[in-house]
Structure formats: C-alpha cells, structure tokens
Amino acid sequence: xxxxxxxYFWLLALCWGVTLQANAQHLQAxxxxxxxxxxxxxxxxxxxxxxxxxxxPAPASRLVYRSPVTGLQNRWDLWLRPDGVGIISIxxxxxxxxxxxxxxxxxxxxxxxxxxxxxxxxxxYRVATDSAAxxxxxxxxxxxxxxxxxxxxxxxxxxxxIHEYIIxxxxxxxxxxxxxxxxxxxxxxxxxxxxxxxxxxxxAAPKPGNLYYAYDFDYLTRNGWGFRIVNxxxxxxxxxxxxxxxxxMNPVSPFPYVKPLLKKQKLLVRWVVRSLYNxxxxxxxxxxxxxxxxxxxxxxxxxxxxxxxxxxxPFAPSNAYMTAGSPVIxxxxxxxxxxxxxxxxxVFVHHQMEQYLFLLHAQYAEAFR
Numbered sequence: 001x002x003x004x005x006x007x008y009f010w011l012l013a014l015c016w017g018v019t020l021q022a023n024a025q026h027l028q029a030x031x032x033x034x035x036x037x038x039x040x041x042x043x044x045x046x047x048x049x050x051x052x053x054x055x056x057p058a059p060a061s062r063l064v065y066r067s068p069v070t071g072l073q074n075r076w077d078l079w080l081r082p083d084g085v086g087i088i089s090i091x092x093x094x095x096x097x098x099x100x101x102x103x104x105x106x107x108x109x110x111x112x113x114x115x116x117x118x119x120x121x122x123x124x125y126r127v128a129t130d131s132a133a134x135x136x137x138x139x140x141x142x143x144x145x146x147x148x149x150x151x152x153x154x155x156x157x158x159x160x161x162i163h164e165y166i167i168x169x170x171x172x173x174x175x176x177x178x179x180x181x182x183x184x185x186x187x188x189x190x191x192x193x194x195x196x197x198x199x200x201x202x203x204a205a206p207k208p209g210n211l212y213y214a215y216d217f218d219y220l221t222r223n224g225w226g227f228r229i230v231n232x233x234x235x236x237x238x239x240x241x242x243x244x245x246x247x248x249m250n251p252v253s254p255f256p257y258v259k260p261l262l263k264k265q266k267l268l269v270r271w272v273v274r275s276l277y278n279x280x281x282x283x284x285x286x287x288x289x290x291x292x293x294x295x296x297x298x299x300x301x302x303x304x305x306x307x308x309x310x311x312x313x314p315f316a317p318s319n320a321y322m323t324a325g326s327p328v329i330x331x332x333x334x335x336x337x338x339x340x341x342x343x344x345x346x347v348f349v350h351h352q353m354e355q356y357l358f359l360l361h362a363q364y365a366e367a368f369r
Contacts, residue, residue, distance in 0.1 A: 026081075026083045029225055033367035034368065038061065039201055040353050040360070041357075042087060042089050043091075043168060043169070043170045043353055044353050046092070064078050070145040071146070071307070072102040072138070072145070072306060072307070074145050076088060077089040078153055078157075085166060086154075093171055099172070101303060101306065102138040103206070103239075104138070104295065105295065105296075106138060106296075106299075106319075108319065110131075110314070111135050115313060116309075116313075117307060123143075123144035125140065125144065125183055126183070127182035128182060128213050130212045133210065133213040134210045135213050136175065139175045142179075143180055147180065151189070158196065163196055164199075167181050168201045171203075171204050171351065173205075175205050178324055181198060181200045184196075184198060200225065202229070204229070205236075206236055206237055206239045206240060207240060207321040208324055209321070213322070214323065214324035217324040217325065218326070224326065226326060228328070230327065231356055233332050234351045235347075236348075239321075240319070240321050243320065245320070247318065330356065330359035330360060332350075
C-alpha cells in the first residue's frame, strides 16, 4: 500500500513539475545581447532566395512560416526557438521601387483610424490611445498588409502552446515592428488571447511617429520590453525629417498664449518679440505644410499606382517625427572604422546587419565568452 501511494505521489509531482516547466516564462525583461544576435542572424535570412543562400551560421531557431509578399513589397517570417518562443521577423527595405516608396511616403496620419488598401480590404487600426499621436503612413500600409496574417498565425500557434513572442525588424522592418507591437496591444479581437508576452527589438529603425506616439510606445513597453538598437554612425535612424511647430506641442504650453501675454508688455518689447515670434512661427508652419504635402498626398499618387484601389487617409498637419523605444547605442571603435571605412559613396556602410553584429560583439564581448 505504501509503495502504491509513493508511486502515486511521485507521478503527481512529476506531472506538476512538467506543468510548471510548460508554463514557465522564457522571455525576460531587459536587453539581451545574445538574444539580439540571434535575431539579427534571422533577419539576415530574409535575403535567402532559391538562387542565393545566406552563408551565416545555422540559427538555433527553426523557420516555420514565410509569408507571401504583400503591400509595398512587405514580408515576414515566423521562427520558433528551441524553448518555444515565437519570433516574428519583419523584412526591411528591398531593392524594389515600391519598397523605397513606402519609406518616402512619410505623411503623418492619426494613430487610430483605417487604411483602405484595395476594394476588398479595409484595415482598422489603433496604435496609440492619445488623440495627438500620429504615425508614418507608408509603414502603416506595411502593417496593414502584414498584420491580419500575423494575427492569424499567433492564434494558431497559441493553440500549440506558443504564448511568448519576440517582434523583430531591421531598418524598415524595425519601423513596422514598432507599429505591430502597438497594434497587438490595442487589437479589439475577442478571439485574441490576452496572456501573450511580447518583447520588441527595433534594429536600425527610423522614427515611426511623433512624440505622443513615442510616449505611448515607451509606456507600453516600459521596464525593458521594447528596444531600439542604433549604430551611432547610422543615419537611417535619424529619418524621416522632423520639423516641429507650435501646433506640435502640448496645448498647455505657453506658445499659443504668446500674443495675449505680450499685451502686458511695453510697446517696444511687444513689437520686437511679436515680430520675431511671427517670423519663426510662420516659416516653420509653411515648411511643415510643404513637407507634409510632398511626402503625403503628392507621393500618395505614386502609391496608388502600385496599390490599385488604395484610398489615401486624411493627413495630419505635422512632421514632428520622434524616436521611440529604450535606446541601445552601439558606439563604433577604431577597429570598426578600420574595417568599415566610409569612402564618400557607400552611404549604407553603417546601416547593414553585419556592421551591427560587429559592434554588438565588440561592445558586449563578455556576453559571448
């Protein structure tokens, strides 16, 4: 009898231990150099084609899905780590004109609305709670073309026990990764599980939206769950061009009340300050309108040629782009400059994934010993 009871409790303990192991969380907060290294190697695999194979070490993760090319040459991969963590890897800019057009189509749109991709596809979205938050329209088209497929796969693999995901993208892929993380946080879908853990690495990513979008993303991923990794000599994370006007500031700022406040000043002071203020305010607003028109509605005509049925959303009167995510800065070293010199023509010399890997190993050498 005692032996039977012992076996029973032993089997119960074993099953309980297996259950605890299955429910253990593998993703941890904070930047992990080895984790990021694996993600970069997976991103490099987007270059794999039937006629060209990437010659990098075989990744520990396993590719389980590669999406078709959609939107403006957008694509994503789903990888599974040996510990059961899913990795959503979003492809960056390709050599196709449509892919570059997605980057330059930089008008700002509201962080909540819909993208009408074609006659059969309308994509409602919400990527921030603040009504003052705006995002890049081109990368929202990228998100709109990828997100339904991503959500479908997350649901399917959730039923197989995959409850943790890393969202990763390099360059354009990093910009879309910002928006995807926000979209999943605010997705209004009762069938989407609410206990999924997400961690986000936006590598060499340009600025995805304005300050109020950045505030929302940084709050959403606070305490070590969302990163932007930047080579300090890479110019791509400095784009798109940003121009701030008084309209882009919080309404409680003093700038809208400058003129009423000036009435209390002496005539000469009032005249000088008002003149200077009007010159700066008018010039910045004029430049902002010109930039918004060129990068929004004007370029949108070209986008419609690539996406028949696409309807341009309303554009915001703003171009105040801002970086987002907890910064991880990779500082170049003398050895780096010697290996990757700028010759005046190779403008992407500091933007490639190989260079990011070099700096990662130099700056976090202890993690790879």
